[in-house]
Amino acid sequence: MDYKQFEELASKVRVDIIKSVFEAGSGHPGGSLSCADIMTALYFKEMNIDPENPLMEDRDRLVLSKGHACPAQYAALAERGYFPKEELKTLRKLGSRLQGHAKMGLVPGIEMSTGSLGQGFSVSVGMALANKLDNKEGRVYAILGDGELQEGIVWEAAMSASHYHLDNLCAVVDWNGLQIDGKNDDVMTVRPIEDKFRAFGFNVISINGHDFAEIFDAFDQARACKGQPTVIVASTHKGHGVSFMEDQAGWHGKAPNEEQAKQAVEELGGEW
Amino acid sequence: MxxxxxxxxxxxxxxxxxxxxxxxxxxxxxxxxxxxxxxxxxxxxxxxxxxxxxxxxxxxxxxxxxxxxxxxxxxxxxxxxxxxxxxxxxxxxxxxxxxxxxxxxxxxxxxxxxxxxxxxxxxxxxxxxxxxxxxxxxxxxxxxxxxxxxxxxxxxxxxxxxxxxxxxxFFYDEESAKEIKLGKGNTLREGKDVTIIATGIMVSEAMKAAEELAIEGIDCRVIDMHTIKPLDEDIIIKAAKETGAILTCEEHSIIGGLGSAVAEVTATNCPCQLYMVGQRDTFGESGSPEALKAKYGMTASDIYKGVHVLMKK
Missing domain, CATH: 3.40.50.970 (Thiamin diphosphate (ThDP)-binding fold, Pyr/PP domains)
Structure with a gap:
């Protein structure tokens, strides 16, 4: 398969992350850029969705449990045709449909209001359980941050996903290694992530979260796995694609200034 | 039954x-x-x-x-x-x-x-x-x-x-319970001297207190405020205007519960004398429910005393 088209789409998503966070003057570029490839893979290939019919009965659903990365989700949704790209400029502004942490019911495609860490994953367990109960085909995806794994509810949710054999649930951990106060390893160790999920009954797949071949392969494996939920532990770089943001905790929740934004867009091959 | x-x-x-x-x-x-x-x-x-x-x-x-x-x-x-x-x-x-x-x-x-x-x-x-x-x-x-x-x-x-x-x-039966409407306080007893607004299990205590007070000639209105939110403001304002004093009772802290909710309504619409029966900013302890209700001041007798305090004001 030719992955170039996905790489190009991901670059467009990244450009829109930079532009929208710059326009907003605040937001979370680092963790948005790290999950941009996963987001692109989900919205442009993996998920059974229809932007023309966003509430389609048997659709797949994505819950962005690391809700602060919503600039990535907004950019991907707009690129996919859920709402006009022009609207990305309104991010975080008064009256905007693009809240600083996504609120469902405003723009189509947002399946859950998130922002408070850990809760989105828990909600995705309920969605997957409902689909099982109703014999629906739809799968449920949840993107989690690595720092987010420090929340206790994540492990309560993991336990229940495994207990109810939710093989229609696929979590993706965006393992960029950094959180607000610094490295996960310094703040509060989350390692070993894979062993923890394995112990909680998950099918665990480890990949490079910036490699589309590995991302798509992991989603295929997840769909083929029966009787247990899957977690894809995706190694990523915070700020991926923008040289001066890469692997810098300082870019977790800070907007670039105009000069920085221009440089970032240029590096990503976009137009300012 | x-x-x-x-x-x-x-x-x-x-x-x-x-x-x-x-x-x-x-x-x-x-x-x-x-x-x-x-x-x-x-x-x-x-x-x-x-x-x-x-x-x-x-x-x-x-x-x-x-x-x-x-x-x-x-x-x-x-x-x-x-x-x-x-x-x-x-x-x-x-x-x-x-x-x-x-x-x-x-x-x-x-x-x-x-x-x-x-x-x-x-x-x-x-x-x-x-x-x-x-x-x-x-x-x-x-x-x-x-x-x-x-x-x-x-x-x-x-x-x-x-x-x-x-x-x-029980003080409702299947028939009378059908009168209950979510969001509407239910007047269980008419009265003109003072209104007791009760919620939850304190409603039965309020009814007991009202009966004793009636013997002394104090005519209590009793409202079952089963819905705390949305709160039936009309029934509270009417009670404040018609009876001039309100006693609230709840098996809950007087901070933030029914008493506070009623006070929010009266303070901004029709200030009146208020007395709150409920848990008083303290933790509980082990004991039988009845003994605890007595020790922490959530019985018919506490409502009875509270009404007397209001009547003296």
Missing amino acids: ADKMATREAYGKVLQELGAEYPNLVVLDADLSGSTKTGEFKKVFPERFFNFGIAEQNMYGAATGLALSGKIVCASTFAMFASGRAFEIIRNSIGYTHANVKVCATHAGITVGEDGASHQTFEDLALMRTIPGMTVVNPSDGASAKELLRQVVAMEGPCYVRLGRAAVP
Whole structure:
């Protein structure tokens, strides 16, 4: 398969992350850029969705449990045709449909209001359980941050996903290694992530979260796995694609200034 | 019909009826299905009952996901762990999305009794009524609990329903309970001298107090304020204007609960003398429900005394 088209789409998503966070003057570029490839893979290939019919009965659903990365989700949704790209400029502004942490019911495609860490994953367990109960085909995806794994509810949710054999649930951990106060390893160790999920009954797949071949392969494996939920532990770089943001905790929740934004867009091959 | 029933018993019974009426009703519990009575639902509809273990936060998160998938969800545990431990999930997941989750919380208040202070919730009404769009209900007896739960399940949106452990006397029957309307206070006794606004199990204490006071010639109006939110402001304003003084009583802290809610209405509409009966900014302890009610000032006798204080003002 030719992955170039996905790489190009991901670059467009990244450009829109930079532009929208710059326009907003605040937001979370680092963790948005790290999950941009996963987001692109989900919205442009993996998920059974229809932007023309966003509430389609048997659709797949994505819950962005690391809700602060919503600039990535907004950019991907707009690129996919859920709402006009022009609207990305309104991010975080008064009256905007693009809240600083996504609120469902405003723009189509947002399946859950998130922002408070850990809760989105828990909600995705309920969605997957409902689909099982109703014999629906739809799968449920949840993107989690690595720092987010420090929340206790994540492990309560993991336990229940495994207990109810939710093989229609696929979590993706965006393992960029950094959180607000610094490295996960310094703040509060989350390692070993894979062993923890394995112990909680998950099918665990480890990949490079910036490699589309590995991302798509992991989603295929997840769909083929029966009787247990899957977690894809995706190694990523915070700020991926923008040289001066890469692997810098300082870019977790800070907007670039105009000069920085221009440089970032240029590096990503976009137009300012 | 027995002369007493715990509101949680009524919950178990009505769940069986509602399960048959609503094929999309699911019930969740956190390892307390015998105590909360959700086990009654499980007996009849095991495929629609989900135990989430001792993990209340995730139970309310998953409840949200089920509700956002078209289910009506009743999710139960003790009031302490529902309103306290899971507060932020109820606020940010259930409240913010206006999910159709009914937080049916049992073992509220001092009448948990012997289990002691760690399990006696006096904060739940205060916490829950601050969440925008949350309906907050506190039934007073078995018959009204059944009726209110029916209305709660029939309405769209999040609700908190406060239920008790201890058996309490009936003063509604099936017929009179049908008069109860969510969001409307129910006048159980007309009176012109003072109004007693009671909620939950304190309604029966209020009725006892009103009878004693009547012997002394003090004519008390008694209102069952089963819905704390949205609060029936009209009935409060009318009472303030017509009787001039209001006593509130609740098995809950006087900070933030019914008393505070009534004060918010009277202070801004029709200032009047207020007296609040309830838990006074202190933790409880182990003991029998009746002994605890007496020690912490939540009996008919405390209401009786409070009315006398008001009458002297």
